[in-house]
Every structure is written in structure tokens, then in C-alpha cells.
Amino acid sequence: MSAQSNPSSTRRRSQFRPCIDLHGGLVKQIVGGTLGDDDSKLKTNFVATQSPKEFAEMYKKNNLTGGHVIKLGPGNDQAAREALAAWPGGLQVGGGIQVGNAQEWIDAGAEKVIVTSALFPKQKFSIEQLRAFSETVGKDRLVVDVSCRKRDNKWIVAMNKWQDLTDMEVNQESISLLEQYCSELLIHAADVEGLCQGIDEELVQQLGKWVSIPCTYAGGAKDLSDLELVSRLSQGKVDLTYGSSLDIFGGKTVKFADLVALSHRMRDE
Template identity: 45%
Template sequence: MRFRPCIDIHNGKVKQIVGDTISDLGRADGQPKENFVADKDAAYYANIYKADNLNGGHIINLNMKGTKEYKASMEEAIKALSTFPNGMQYGGGVDDKNAKEFIDAGASHVIVTSFVFNDGRVDYDALKRISNAVGREHLVLDLSCTRVDDKYVIVTDRWQKVSKEIITYNFLDRLAYYCDEFLIHAADVEGRQNGIDRDLVGFLEVGS
């Protein structure tokens, strides 16, 4: 087992939020529920992970691409990546046009979900493009999911949209050709401080 650290950035601040409370519409104040807002910047935490040799963690920009808040969070992320070059992955607003920029900025991998989905399904043309843009060895597919009945369904657009793709072993095998790793959060329990989704962990462990 390896410990993988995480730096979530929202509105230019390092935060821990309740995962499924992100909303571009619907909440009166437009803000997710926060458990913790750090008084240190992202580079501070990246430096700690570097000192402790904790490779393979991820930095996630939680803001919507194209907003001023996204830009502020991006600036924080770039500083953290340069603090721990090749030590952390980056996700948030990544596509085939900008993916290489994050690798050049110090990310070991880029993390994508929404870019490779179209109308709720994996767009294999988009997946091939981004895999070719950075090399499969630098690509992580975020397959974070929510439970629907007895199945785990992938959620996209910062966990706001339930896709039509169900996590199965055959599905994972097909995607593995294009990437180096999968990143799978249980969106229903993320940030709620109530432990893990044991059923999801057990399902993934059986298939590993």
C-alpha cells in the first residue's frame, strides 16, 4: 500500500470540500461545502510531500475552466508543481491542447475525465488524442463514481453529471490501453469524514 497525498485547490485556496457539493448552478452562493481552508499555499504542502518523498499524489483545480477563479487556482497549482517537479499529478480543465503544458510545468501525469466524455459516453477519439499528446505513461483517467442501485457509475464535470458508463472489469481493461493509472474517488463519501466506501474498494481489489 502507498500513501498518495492530495492538494485540492478552489478559488486559489487549498481546501477540503464535500465532493458532491460542487455546483455551477443551484446553490445560492455558488460555493461548495468546506471542511477545511488552509492558511498556507499549495507550494507549502508540495514541499512537505517532497521532503517526505511522497510521490504520486495529485493536485486538483476544482474551479470551472474559463473563470477567473480557475485562473487563480491554476497559478497555485503551477507553483506547487514547480516545487515538487515530477512528484505530483495535475487535474482540472485538462485537454489535448493544454495537457503538455502541465507536464512541462512539472506534473508527472495529467488527470482527465470530462474531456474524454461526450454525451455521457467515453469518446475514444478524444481519449486517443490526449493519450498521444502526452504519452500514455503520463496520463491518468479519473473514473470517480457514484453508486446507482448496485452499480458504480462514472461522474463527470467535477462530479456534477452522472454518465452512462458503468465501471466493470472489461471497461477498465479497455481503457488501460490508453493510460498509466486510474484515479477513482467514491463521490458519495468524499470529504464527508465518515470513512471509505468499502464496497467500492472491495470491488476494485477483487479486479486488481
């Protein structure tokens, strides 16, 4: 059967998107729900001995595009700059991005900047802020992070290390609005982030219905087969980030080399 007569043969399939989560200048894997201003309550799954630069170089070597560097709190700027310098144009950066410094991060080598908290002054969504970001760096350079927590069967955007809920629900209406001003979406399911207990299947399935631009989901991936699961649930519209389950982050259930091979195979099929 030819590709022309079999539409599924040309359908995009989900890809693995790498991450570099920075806390205190180090690459860490953290249980998302424990992030806050009090580090004594922080639950950390893994602290890397390798530098952010080394992770960036590894991702570059394996041609893993669209990965994100997330600065979780202060003291991470230098570490982020080192990672971006190791692969100019190959990584996105988020955490503390403001209209006033967004272009600086593009100039430092970021493919795109990722924004959340700056769009929600006093925890209320500001279309003016979103427009300002889009005008400053350009729609093609902007990723909106609508990381969320589930409350009363709804997903509510969370900001400030996922501790504060905003007035925005993640749904078709909000996604369609955001897509007018950005080129990509990033969604951390904060309630399952870092737990390695499985993805939020319902959220992934809904995202597959809602999104029309590239979208990456993070949270709970624990098995190699989760990449194919996300691809099936989202009809290939949503990519997947793995964290604490990966052997490069001290995980026991997913080998980085196997995941890279599967992702590239799914891309080429």
C-alpha cells in the same frame, strides 16, 4: 521462512497518496457531493492558510510520491503551477485538462496529467478522445480519473465536479479498456468524499479485482487503520488518499506524521 517460500512477504501493500485540492486558488477540503456551479451550496470542511507550494514542499520532504493536484473549477491555474514548480516530477495534475493543454502541464512540472470530463463529451464516453490524450502525452504520462457515484448498486462515472453522470459504469470491462491507454487510475467515491465516515469498502474490494495498473482511491478515509484496510481489501493493488480527516487539513482523527510513518513502514515491509 525465506521470502521465496512466503509469497506474502513480497506482496505490494497499499500506500498513502497525498492530495492538493484547489478551489478559488486556495487549498481546500470540500464535501464532494456539494460541488457545483452554485458556490452558495458548497460545503467546505477546511481552507488552508498555507499555500499550495508549501503543501507540495511538505510532500516532497516526506518522499510522498504520486500525489495529485486537482483544480476544482476556474481560478486555480496559477496555484497549481506553483505547487508543480515546488516539486517538478513529483505531482500529478487534473481539472480542466484538455488534449490541447495537456503537454503544457507536463512542461510545467507535472509527473502526469489526470483527465475525466474531456473523455465524455455530452456525458458520453469517447474512445477517440482517450486515444488522442494517450498519443499526445504518452500512455506513461496519462492518468484516467473515473470518479463515480453509486446508483442502483452500480458505480457510474461522474464528471463536471461530480455533478453529471456519464454513460460509463465502473466495472471490469471499462477498467480493462481504459488501462490500454493510461498508466494509472484515480477513483474518487464522490458520495462519501469529504464526509470522514469511512471508505466505500465494496468499491475498494472490487477495484482490487479489476485493476492491473496503479490505482488510487479517495473518499471517506477517517482512521489510520483505513490504509491497512484498503491494502487488505484490494490485496495491495489500490493506494489511498486521505483528506478532511488529516490534521494538516484541520482533521481530528489522523495525524499526518503517523500516516507517513505507517505508509513508509508498509512500503518497506
